[in-house]
Amino acid sequence: xxxxxxxxxxxxxxxxxxxxxxxxxxxxxxxxxxxxxxxxxxxxxxxxxxxxxxxxxxxxxxxxxxxxxxxxxxxxxxxxxxxxxxxxxxxxxxxxxxxxxxxxxxxxxxxxxxxxxxxxxxxxxxxxxxxxxxxxxxxxxxxxxxxxxxxxxxxxxxxxxxxxxxxxxxxxxxxxxxxxxxxxxxxxxxxxxxxxxxxxxxxxxxxxxxxxxxxxxxxxxxxxxxxxxxxxxxxxxxxxxxxxxxxxxxxxxxxxxxxxxxxxxxxxxxxxxxxxxxxxxxxxxxxxxxxxxxxxxxxxxxxxxxxxxxxxxxxxxxxxxxxxxxxxxxxx
Ligand SMILES: O=C(COP(=O)(O)O)[C@H](O)[C@H](O)COP(=O)(O)O
Numbered sequence: 001x002x003x004x005x006x007x008x009x010x011x012x013x014x015x016x017x018x019x020x021x022x023x024x025x026x027x028x029x030x031x032x033x034x035x036x037x038x039x040x041x042x043x044x045x046x047x048x049x050x051x052x053x054x055x056x057x058x059x060x061x062x063x064x065x066x067x068x069x070x071x072x073x074x075x076x077x078x079x080x081x082x083x084x085x086x087x088x089x090x091x092x093x094x095x096x097x098x099x100x101x102x103x104x105x106x107x108x109x110x111x112x113x114x115x116x117x118x119x120x121x122x123x124x125x126x127x128x129x130x131x132x133x134x135x136x137x138x139x140x141x142x143x144x145x146x147x148x149x150x151x152x153x154x155x156x157x158x159x160x161x162x163x164x165x166x167x168x169x170x171x172x173x174x175x176x177x178x179x180x181x182x183x184x185x186x187x188x189x190x191x192x193x194x195x196x197x198x199x200x201x202x203x204x205x206x207x208x209x210x211x212x213x214x215x216x217x218x219x220x221x222x223x224x225x226x227x228x229x230x231x232x233x234x235x236x237x238x239x240x241x242x243x244x245x246x247x248x249x250x251x252x253x254x255x256x257x258x259x260x261x262x263x264x265x266x267x268x269x270x271x272x273x274x275x276x277x278x279x280x281x282x283x284x285x286x287x288x289x290x291x292x293x294x295x296x297x298x299x300x301x302x303x304x305x306x307x308x309x310x311x312x313x314x315x316x317x318x319x320x321x322x323x324x325x326x327x328x329x330x331x332x
Contacts, residue, residue: 135200208311
């Protein structure tokens, strides 16, 4: 991680570390943790002037922002909280920032509940749902469907390389859902048994394309070929305002050792820790993109707390929520 910013409290540095190392992960959870960290910064700031307080809050936001690039819920959360920082004294600034962060976290939780109710309407009694990665927004839909007495089964893709599918499987088993875990490569075969593909999103672009855990796009293409509808569960905090002005979403590239350990690499190219040639270029490249982009045409519905939308019309909601401006308060 980058050097500590002056005045940023250790708890914020710790949250940033946890996000970067994926102790805290998933777009909604990251947003929630970031808002909580800004509240902690406000609470523990030793700033003696309003200007110093604002500077520290912006530095804290920047520290959190620089952890992972793809989930727009992170900058959206930071932007939302910083815009609520208001007052002429340190005490007022502190109180307004904490209140704003708390409101954000409450709204986030409520939005997920509402989205769950809307998404659950798409699931019928007896349906089989195929999942990819671990999405709290997607699980909220299943949760409400189960609560309303519908029987749901799940086919859970393990989701290489970090196997977040296991988290999904654990949650679904806790709820009593029959789960079949499959390797990612088996997805097309098992789509014949699925009534829905249900995934979350890290970012949604203005053209309705969905940025989510790598493998989502291939799954969606296969689902279309198999005639299985693809439903994306995503709170409006996942809408990426910059994409309205033509920006693309940065796809995070992660450590190659998540894909190939040093030992595994050695079995391919030879060498080892004490081999001097290990430092040389061994001609083997490993790429580890964490996310991919699913074009809007492979998505049937985006379910948000504001209703469900065909992906092509999501831009209307985006304009309503964000207007056309997307300035970054922490760079001021
Ligand atoms: O791609 C992932 C998580 O990736 P990672 O494990 O790399 O963070 C999830 O599908 C979205 O973040 C949505 O999750 P949620 O619905 O919980 O926001």
